[in-house]
Every structure is written in C-alpha cells, then in structure tokens.
Amino acid sequence: KFFSTSTSRMVSSAVKTKVEGLIKSKPIFVASKTYCPYCSASKKTLDSLDADAYILELDTLSDGDEIQAALAEISGQRTVPNIYIGGEHIGGNSDLQALKSNGKLVSKIKASKL
Ligand SMILES: N[C@@H](CCC(=O)N[C@@H](CS)C(=O)NCC(=O)O)C(=O)O
Numbered sequence: 001k002f003f004s005t006s007t008s009r010m011v012s013s014a015v016k017t018k019v020e021g022l023i024k025s026k027p028i029f030v031a032s033k034t035y036c037p038y039c040s041a042s043k044k045t046l047d048s049l050d051a052d053a054y055i056l057e058l059d060t061l062s063d064g065d066e067i068q069a070a071l072a073e074i075s076g077q078r079t080v081p082n083i084y085i086g087g088e089h090i091g092g093n094s095d096l097q098a099l100k101s102n103g104k105l106v107s108k109i110k111a112s113k114l
Pocket residue numbers: 033035036037038039078079080081091092093094095
C-alpha cells in the first residue's frame with residue numbers, strides 16, 4: 001500500500017477529540033478489530049489479568065476508519081490492536097506481550113485503576 005497523507009483529511013476534529021477523551025478517561029483503552037488475531041491475543045492477555053479494558057471493535061463501527069486514522073495521528077500507529085494503559089501509549093500486541101514477559105504489565109494495570 002502506498003503511503004498517503006489523505007488519512008489526515010479524513011479525521012474530523014470531533015472524532016479526534018472523542019478518541020483523545022477515551023484515551024484519557026479509560027484506564028485501559030484498546031482499539032481492536034473482531035477478526036484480528038493480534039487483537040484476540042491482547043484481549044486474552046488483558047482478560048487473564050482481570051484488566052477491565054474499554055474495547056472499540058473498529059470494524060463494527062460506522063466511524064471505525066476515521067477512529068483508526070485519528071489514532072494514527074495521535075499515536076503514530078495505524079495497526080490494531082492499539083493499546084493505551086493509564087493514558088500511556090503501549091503499542092500493539094507485541095509490545096503488550098513484551099511488557100507481560102518483562103513483568104511490568106501487572107503494575108501498569110494496577111496503577112491505571114488508582
Ligand atoms: N505487530 C503488530 C501486528 C498488528 C497487525 O498486523 N494488525 C493488523 C490486523 S490483524 C492491522 O492492523 N492491519 C491494518 C488494518 O487493519 O488496518 C502487533 O503486534 O500488534
């Protein structure tokens with residue numbers, strides 16, 4: 001796929017503000033797609049740690065593409081899952097699994113609940 005700057009023109013300020021608000025207000029925010037295996041792995045990991053994640057399944061939302069474009073602007077990441085814990089950008093599933101492996105995920109989840 002060719003690099004395109006058109007994503008920025010797709011994003012309304014209303015949607016960008018909405019996404020920024022969710023990232024700030026939800027202890028754990030995950031942008032996901034129902035058919036994405038990396039998303040399934042992340043959701044399973046968060047579930048196993050009793051993490052109460054707010055999940056948007058972008059492929060089921062009418063403004064899902066625009067939310068994905070807004071996330072690309074906000075986080076510099078276009079792929080799903082796009083994970084935030086305590087307002088901090090974690091990254092994708094590989095980043096989440098790395099945090100789990102190095103033992104830092106549980107404390108981040110705990111801190112996000114405070
Ligand atoms: N290394 C990434 C892989 C994520 C990935 O490849 N996700 C695919 C969906 S399964 C994606 O976002 N494709 C582009 C899109 O759906 O717009 C991770 O660990 O999260």
